[in-house]
Amino acid sequence: MKNLKKLIDPNLDPIEIDQYMSQILREKFDSELALKYKAKLSNSYNVERTQQPGTNYTYIFLISALILLGGYLILKQMNTSALPNTDEYKLMALNFDEKNPFQANAVTRSSDGKEDALKLQAYVAFEDEKYKEASKALSSIVEKGKKDNFLLGYANFKMGEFAEARKSFSVVLSLGGDDTYISEARFYNVLSLFAEGRTSEAKIAMDALIAGSWESKQLVEIFKN
Amino acid sequence: MVIEMKMGKEDLFEHIFLSHFEKTMKFTRNKYKLSYEQAYDACMDSLLEFRRGLMEDKYTYGNLNYLFSKMAGQRFFKNVKKDNRFEAIPQDVVLPDQELFLDADEKIVLDRAWSKLGEGCRNLLKNYYYNNIKLTVLAEIEDRKPESLRKQKQRCLNTLRMNFQRIMKPINA
Numbered sequence: 001m002k003n004l005k006k007l008i009d010p011n012l013d014p015i016e017i018d019q020y021m022s023q024i025l026r027e028k029f030d031s032e033l034a035l036k037y038k039a040k041l042s043n044s045y046n047v048e049r050t051q052q053p054g055t056n057y058t059y060i061f062l063i064s065a066l067i068l069l070g071g072y073l074i075l076k077q078m079n080t081s082a083l084p085n086t087d088e089y090k091l092m093a094l095n096f097d098e099k100n101p102f103q104a105n106a107v108t109r110s111s112d113g114k115e116d117a118l119k120l121q122a123y124v125a126f127e128d129e130k131y132k133e134a135s136k137a138l139s140s141i142v143e144k145g146k147k148d149n150f151l152l153g154y155a156n157f158k159m160g161e162f163a164e165a166r167k168s169f170s171v172v173l174s175l176g177g178d179d180t181y182i183s184e185a186r187f188y189n190v191l192s193l194f195a196e197g198r199t200s201e202a203k204i205a206m207d208a209l210i211a212g213s214w215e216s217k218q219l220v221e222i223f224k225n
Numbered sequence: 226m227v228i229e230m231k232m233g234k235e236d237l238f239e240h241i242f243l244s245h246f247e248k249t250m251k252f253t254r255n256k257y258k259l260s261y262e263q264a265y266d267a268c269m270d271s272l273l274e275f276r277r278g279l280m281e282d283k284y285t286y287g288n289l290n291y292l293f294s295k296m297a298g299q300r301f302f303k304n305v306k307k308d309n310r311f312e313a314i315p316q317d318v319v320l321p322d323q324e325l326f327l328d329a330d331e332k333i334v335l336d337r338a339w340s341k342l343g344e345g346c347r348n349l350l351k352n353y354y355y356n357n358i359k360l361t362v363l364a365e366i367e368d369r370k371p372e373s374l375r376k377q378k379q380r381c382l383n384t385l386r387m388n389f390q391r392i393m394k395p396i397n398a
Contacts, residue, residue: 001330001331001393003326003328003331004331007386008390008393017382018354021382022354022355024326024331027327027332028339030273033273037239037243037269040239041243045244049262049266050262087330090329091333
């Protein structure tokens with residue numbers, strides 16, 4: 001916030017205020033113009049930033065229709081007419097304030113004494129919200145189950161390691177089932193994508209969630225305007 | 226065309242230059258051996274600069290499309306310099322000095338503070354600071370006294386700065 005802070009400094013010289021204002025409004029309106037030009041280039045001149053494989057109008061029409069349909073469904077699901085932009089999604093995801101952090105329940109029941117000790121250490125660290133320590137212990141577990149993979153992803157999420165977190169959530173989701181870890185993994189996977197600024201992928205993942213599910217409701221609650 | 230642009234009518238400008246966008250991309254790609262995306266970004270950046278130049282009466286005659294293409298080349302090398310991917314930049318290319326001022330969080334604060342301004346203030350500040358229209362000219366267009374417009378501009382500016390403060394306070398708390 002250093003540049004905006006300068007602008008609100010009561011001792012700032014009027015000439016400098018004018019210079020700052022020109023600069024910030026130039027950035028604001030230039031980026032809005034660029035979006036407008038991109039849309040016009042795409043709609044009226046068929047020029048996209050990503051090169052098209054060939055001029056196949058049927059293909060372009062189908063893709064556009066799918067994008068519009070996807071956008072409509074996301075809009076419908078989020079129950080809002082004005083969606084935030086990528087930066088706003090990112091900020092909201094990063095500011096996500098969890099009232100009740102996920103608990104590990106520090107009980108282990110396996111036949112391997114060494115693995116048990118590691119798991120116990122990880123779960124205790126996890127319950128104490130020492131996510132770095134928990135992540136280290138969880139990473140050392142050779143045979144990680146669904147729970148361990150989820151806890152590892154969650155610990156990485158809490159540390160801001162969103163790409164790493166998504167790898168663990170993917171493992172959880174690949175194991176399948178219909179339990180808490182699956183729901184939680186879906187939820188944190190979308191949140192990690194938004195936090196990374198991968199808004200398009202996040203929206204697609206969000207769109208794929210079952211409407212009315214816990215994870216879907218939670219995300220709508222976070223990202224509603 | 227420039228007079229119309231200053232009055233907020235940009236249809237003609239957009240029609241002429243967006244219709245030449247792809248041609249300029251091709252020229253820039255061939256001349257500087259750019260990827261499709263690099264050429265697109267360079268042309269988009271230079272289109273915005275070019276529009277600004279027209280609004281500031283920097284270009285009055287000549288082959289504007291050639292100028293647009295030339296600027297796209299310059300813009301590409303500026304982007305390259307920013308990314309620090311290459312070391313060699315041709316001697317004949319003049320790099321415009323333009324660095325981004327606001328980070329992502331500041332852009333959000335700006336958008337919110339701006340949306341809280343009234344329409345009159347938004348138009349006045351945009352015309353003065355972004356479209357570079359002098360207060361005397363704006364006063365003439367709106368049939369008002371320049372002094373009263375100057376006072377309004379100051380009030381709008383103060384309101385915007387107060388909005389920044391209000392929005393930033395909970396973020397920084």
